[in-house]
Amino acid sequence: MKITEEVRISDNGFVFNSRTGDSFNVNPTGLELTKLIAQGHDFDTIKSLFLEKYDLDDLTFEKDFYEFCALIKHHQITSQEDPLDFK
């Protein structure tokens, strides 16, 4: 999963996708997640960063993380990294 090239993320939580023309607001934790994903961190790294920083348990994080990923995928903010990754 990677952030689509045409997507720009501002530090105040405004997300713009120039490919679709859609814009979004993300809340502070959503912004943090988006940025960490954009930096290429994997699930385990992001999880440990979040658990260390926030008053949060691992199962809640897991549920929220995958729901957020599904949403940003739905909004075409992320795309599949390489459809032929089995080659």
Add this chain to the structure above:
Amino acid sequence: MEKFKILEAMEKIKYEKPSISKINAGMPSKFGLPVKQKVISEIDGIKVSKLIEEYGSPLFVISEKTIREVFADAKRAFENRYPKVQFAWSYKTNYLDAVCSIYHDEGSWAEVVSGFEFEKALSNGVSGSQILFNGPDKSEADLIMAIENNACIHIDHFDELYLLIETSRKLQKKARVAIRVNLDAGVYPIWDRFGFNYENGDAWNAINRIMLAENLDLIGLHTHIGTYIIAQTAYAVAASKLANLYMAIHRKFDYWLKYIDLGGGFASKNTLKGAYMPGNETCPSFDDYAEAISNALISSEIPHENLPVLFLETGRALIDDAGYLLTTVIANKRLNSGRRSMVIDAGVNLLFTSFWYNLGVYPTHELGHAEESTIYGPLCMNIDVVRDAIVFPQVKTGEQLVIERVGAYNITQSMQFITYRPNVVLIDMEGKTHIIRKKESLETFKQAEENPKRK
């Protein structure tokens, strides 16, 4: 060590579920800027969490305080404007004994629409002569019960009229009757399936036939123009037409009827699906209805000294606000469309009115980010949608919610389906709670079922 753990937890930042919302420029909310999320944390001073802990979830809660306050408001509105007013509690709206008893204690008669409701009113200690018997379904046995108890029988159709003539002859007793009149009050479709039509002369014909019948004592005129009527002027039209009939009877038979019954149908503060504005901002108040009805009767041809008693059978507007359904979040789901949805433990089998109202669903404490969501009930049925579109905050499973304004029809029309129906609790005037209908159990069904033995 313990102290260290606490300090460590304190240093961590409060977590908020990550969220993303699409910006729809050029499509502002029709209600303007987002308002502060309403929260219902307690009912009559009792915490929602305590009620659920004690009586389970889901749970219907009825507030006696609200019942009495709303009733007092309605009574004041009408009695300030009209000299003789009598309310009759509409049993079908909510016929739990504990609820009916409060209305009877406030002075309401009973308005019933079946033999079952008639028996219930009698068992609640209502005198037969203070029961108004409406509805199209009155068997001979029902009519006998009504005549024997001296009830006011509101005749619905000619077959009932002739059955009543026959029954009263057999019993050699007089029956006190009124006719239900359907009329064009400017509310469409006209409810012409009930009663005798005013405009085509059916009502007048029925009146003449009753006046000729030896054992029928015509004492009133009744109409019920519809339900959730948000135009109070329609009641003024209906009252004027009944006043015309009232005077026509006096002119022809030199006889004054005892009452005019304007029925019910006053809107509650719930919001109808498709309504542009919320119901609590658009529905007429009791004062609006009272003004329209009283003015029409007082300014009619009826001499002041012969004004009839005004009967009112309003149900929905009296009790909707007093009923709450407490519920718990079972699951959160993201639909294929990206739309947020959640599943709660109360479904449409308990919330019949959710088919035509956008019921108010509220959290019990302030929550974070809200987004448009769909709220599903727990039934394994696609139709089980409590709210198809509501801006609602993120909630965790186990979060308790409150659905308000469910006092009318939801309990009487609730359907046992898939699971047991829940407890119904009354909070009395002193803030004490009482179970007024027990949650169903397997035993409830075993008592009524028979399983034939096979070889």
